[in-house]
Amino acid sequence: MSLFQVGHDRYAAVGHGDKYSAIDQRALARVVGSVAVGLPIILWIASHLPSDNPYIDTCFRYSISHFYYAPLWGTVFTGALCFIGAYLIVYRGEDRLGAENRLATYAGIGAFGIALFPTSGWGCDTEIFAARPKLTMRLVEGAPTLDGTFDPTTAFRLFEYASVIHYASAAFVFFFLAWFCFFVFTAVDDDQRDALGKPTQVKVIRNTFYYAAGSVIVLAILAMGSAALIPWLTGVPWPWWDAGNWTFWCEAAALIAFGISWLVKGRFITWLEDET
Structure with missing residues (x-):
């Protein structure tokens, strides 16, 4: 039994056959798009919730990735990325x-x-914030204390080169998001052409969404790349970048653009459906 549809018609709606023989790829595309759009929105709302609960409260972190260290919302972050x-x-x-x-x-x-x-x-510029750092604990006279001198750099690090893997993974994923929007989703199948061989009007509209989403992703990549390279090359820091949480906003824009492209691909907007 094939669980996932493959082939040129994998985005077609499930027909009247065995409904357990395939998973509707359009439905999955809509879910993936919703997760990508919803993640930055949920994390932004979470960082502005008026809560004193240390498991719910979190600061507005410099980037979406920094929510990894939030006690509850870090699970939301990792769960959403693993699902995608x-x-x-x-x-x-x-x-x-x-x-x-x-x-x-x-x-x-x-x-x-x-x-x-x-x-x-750790992605916060406030003096007090809830977090789940990587700490080694030991008991001293029955009370949990830090083992040795507290070092916030190592406390918020899985291992020495974990961040290198993170940045390399993020660079590749963002490249993939843009590539898909520009070159995959915009491909025109034979059944998406009119009698003159040109793309149908609804396909042209869908491609406009895809190109716009890809452009937003590329602009976000360029902005984040500039924020990383220019201070490093010039030796002049950009304190305003973190102060304005601009990495968060760039990542949010890229994720939302990617999510919208998948929602369009999954025909979440019904009037973008091909005529039959």
């Missing part, structure tokens, strides 16, 4: 050489890398 990663791994492309399939699989692994290997630093 799992979908990308099982996704099957349409090209005969399988390049689309392989790239999606690599991007899925990259999404797991983002989720499981945290970024550097």
Whole structure:
């Protein structure tokens, strides 16, 4: 029994046959799109909740990745990225050489890398904030205390090169998001052409969404790359970047753009459906 639809018609709605023989790929595309759009929105709301509960309260962190260290919302972050990663791994492309399939699989692994290997630093500029750092604890006279001198750098680090894996994974995943929007979703199938061989009007509209989403992702990548490279090359820091949480906003824009492209692909907007 094939659990996941493959082939050129994998985005077609499930018909009247055996409803347990396939998982509707359009439904999955809509779910993935909703998760990508909803994650930054949920984390932004969470960081502004008026709560004194240490498990719910969190500061507005510099980036989405820094929510890894939030006691509750870190689980939301890792869960959402793992879900997206799992979908990308099982996704099957349409090209005969399988390049689309392989790239999606690599991007899925990259999404797991983002989720499981945290970024550097703790992402907060407030004096007091709830967090789940990596600390070694020992009992002294019945009271839990820190083992040795507290070092916030190592406390918020899984291991020495975890952040390198995180950044490499993020770079590849963002590249994949843009590549899919520009070159995969915009491909025109034979049944999406009119009598003159041109793309149908509804396909042109869908491609406009895809190109716009890809452009937003590329702009977000360029902005984050500039924020990392220019201070490093010039030796002049950009304190305003973290102060404005601009990495968070760039990541949010890229995720929302990616999510909208998958929602369009999954025909969440019903009037973008192909005519039959």
